[in-house]
Amino acid sequence: MSSIDFTWVIGGPQGGGVETAANIFAGACAGCGLKVFGKREYYSNIKGEHSYFGVRVSDKIIRSNVSGITMLVGFDAETLFRHADAVFDDGAIVYESDLSELKIDEVHTLDAQFKERLIKYLLSKNKPLTIQGALDAAKERGVVLYSVSFKEILANLSDETNNPKLRGMFRMQNVLAVSISIGLLGLPPETLLKSVGSIFSRKAEIAEMNKTAANYAYNFATVKYSKFRYQLSPIPKEEHTMMAQGFQSTSLGKIACGCRFQSYYPITPASDESVFLESNEIFEVENNRPGSTLVVQTEDEISAIGMIIGASLTGARSSTSTSGPGFSLMAEALGWAGINEVPIVVTLYQRSGPSTGLPTRHGQDDLQFAIHAGHGDFPRIVYASGDTEEGFYDTAKCFNFADIYQIPVIHMMDKFIASTVSTVKRFDPTKITIERGKLLEKIEAPGYKRFTPSADGISPRSRLGLENGIFWNTGDESDEAGHISEDPENRIYKMDKRAHKMELALEKIPKEDQAINYGISDFCILSWGSTKGPILDAIEMLNKEGYKVGFIQIKLLHPFPTQYIQSLLSGVKKIIDVEANQSGQMGSLLNEYLDRKVDYYILKYTGRPMTCNELFDSIKKIIDNKAEKKQVLTYGV
């Protein structure tokens, strides 16, 4: 599909600097104008368990990972055992030479289920149950092996630079491994060094030391080894390209669109957003005093949502960010915001549930829950972003929805987007609008009533502290002033007033914000959220082979844009539902709202994001009429 399509994977124990290494690699490639798409996989663990980071590199836009690895880097046994098999036949493995005699049984972090599969595989290949066995099995397929003694490099570097400390700096293996990879791939050293410098920019001394090491390892690789068969070369850089992680998009969106209060309880993968906000709590505001975001870490998620409701009542744009378990705790207060018409935004970074589930893995498990969370009937908007870039602009939209319709908005993000590092176009804050709906700045005369009837059902909104604007709120049903009322007629007025917002939202939210139509065809994929990237990449691959398939990405999941979706589907013969959950949660919505049923499901719930290849294969099967109604994807460890 692209002239360059290269996947580099580095693995190692959690806490061993894998992420740093991957960021350096991605930065070095992106610095050469290349597009990168990287994802991190890790266990729920602080130190020691296996984590790995894959960076896909291309000269064209890429939006997903592939099945398979072009170059694997491992300086620990587990990485080699787990991933050697996934290296393409024409790929390479760069590994620590010391490890080769290590046996499977000596690696304690390998779980029993995986071990059993690995032993079976090596026995079938007639290989010893050691690292060498795994490497030889790969070599037989054509994989090139680069044996490197990282210890020796450190020792030599230590001698040459007269710095005895370096000898024991095993943490630097990461930087060495990246630098050797970059050397083997033929990229220039300058961008590598720049990337190393910017990763360690907080500590000048450490940055210098790492740069020296990087330079040394780069030269070592170019002198000692022959070039790898895949060579990368710089291409013209597109202006205003950033390398960003998903969670940064919603954070920056919040700052730009005026969210000034965020509370949260620590949870993976959502807390990164709050930490980013706190790290950037003060900022400049045009022609105005400096602005700030007050970020409050609370005692639990109940408090987090309670606080943002309180803050929102003062007129401040307020939000919290959480994941499934935290959102479960928020359900009751969500209803309070609903009945009292308080605008709040909950950024929901989904992961695999139920319960703690796969706490550090991906999943789109919470769509139905987001739509139904909380007891009683009340309106809310559920809106899903498909990637990092959408995350930025959609955040601003979500705050507008909250303000305009005076309702809670749940912004669906997920672990895949949160921990993906990719090259994206610089976010443009001038493209976002800020609409505060009927929020009042001033009330001239007494007599204000918070829930006074209005033509569109949305009442002017006062805020705590406003003169003449006193109101009451209660979790009980209430009258126009906000006092408790159990009157049956009032109940109908209030219930209908709130419910009407859903119709209003469907009427007012532009079609292009409800769903994105990437083209309609006989076979049409319907999906939501982060499956967007793998789907678009898979479609490109399919088109190259002459297959046609349409794609509609639904962004507004609740209220469901029935009419619009229905109209798009009029000529479609088969609907394919693609989702990262077990039951096909959006598929259930389609079955509920459309006058037809989903024809095929492609689902993945291993906790690992879809790759474009596995999607390509499964869609192709459907078009070739060789597919079961439901296909379950499994790639990834």
Next chain:
Amino acid sequence: MVSNVADYKTEVHNDWCPGCGDFGIVSAIQMALAEMEVPRHKAAIFSGVGCSGKTSHYLNVYGVHTLHGRVLPFSQGAKLANPEMTVVAVGGDGDGLGIGAGHFVAAGRRNVDMTYLIFNNGVYGLTKGQASPTLKLGLQTKSLPEPNVNQSVNPIALAIASGFTFVARGYAYDVRQLKDLIIAAVKHRGLSFLDVLQPCPTYNDINTRDWFSGMDNIDEMTNRPRPRIYKLEDVGYDPVVHIDSPQEENEKLTQALIKSNEWDAKIPTGIFYKNDIAQSYDQRMAERIPNYLENPPAYQEISAAGKSITDISKMLDKLEI
């Protein structure tokens, strides 16, 4: 501006039981607001759920009747977003020390500049009198099928252990003292806690108004009841942390804890502990965000003609390659 108490009352029909201690508390709050001349729109009453939850509807200031146990999160969020507001949170003992106990402890640690009143009556009134967290072990109030099997929590001691910087106790039938305590609590910079003994005439037939006034404990010499309630100020108790030293703080915390254990024969009211030296949350925030108090979240300008005026270019520059 001279305020009068009537300005702080609403027309809403009050449906508390006749003789309920809550009436005294709501009057004391109205009197305190009037005496402090807090503009009505600058005050907000947050309430939990239960009989006491209705308090906010009887006060003619911003009134937010929240969820069961969650009054502290809601009220802290509002105060932090708009520090200009006078924020008073109220709730029952089940609300604050049962379902909301986690928030109680966390709020103490934060020390946000606001006031929290617990209407303490030992029972869950609105659900027909189950035992609440402050009911003593072994007591069997009117509607309990069996005597209470749980130890009671000591609200004063818990507040002190959690870090509240103003801890006091009032009595619902001593409205004048309660009003003064509320004023002192509101004026305190930091989180102030008021444990208000509030007899429930319907479901707590043990800790009644008569019980508090010692009608069951007649002095044989004078033939008069020996009241259980007494005022700390009358016995020369000094609750204030006067100097910034850990030793002074420890002494004042310890004496407050000891006092908090008095019950049954003698029940102290008044201020147990007052520390004006400890920084409040907003003061700590203002050290981090220099213009936090003059430009808090509620008052920040975020847009002009529908466009963002926040400059995020430096943050974007950092991400550029």
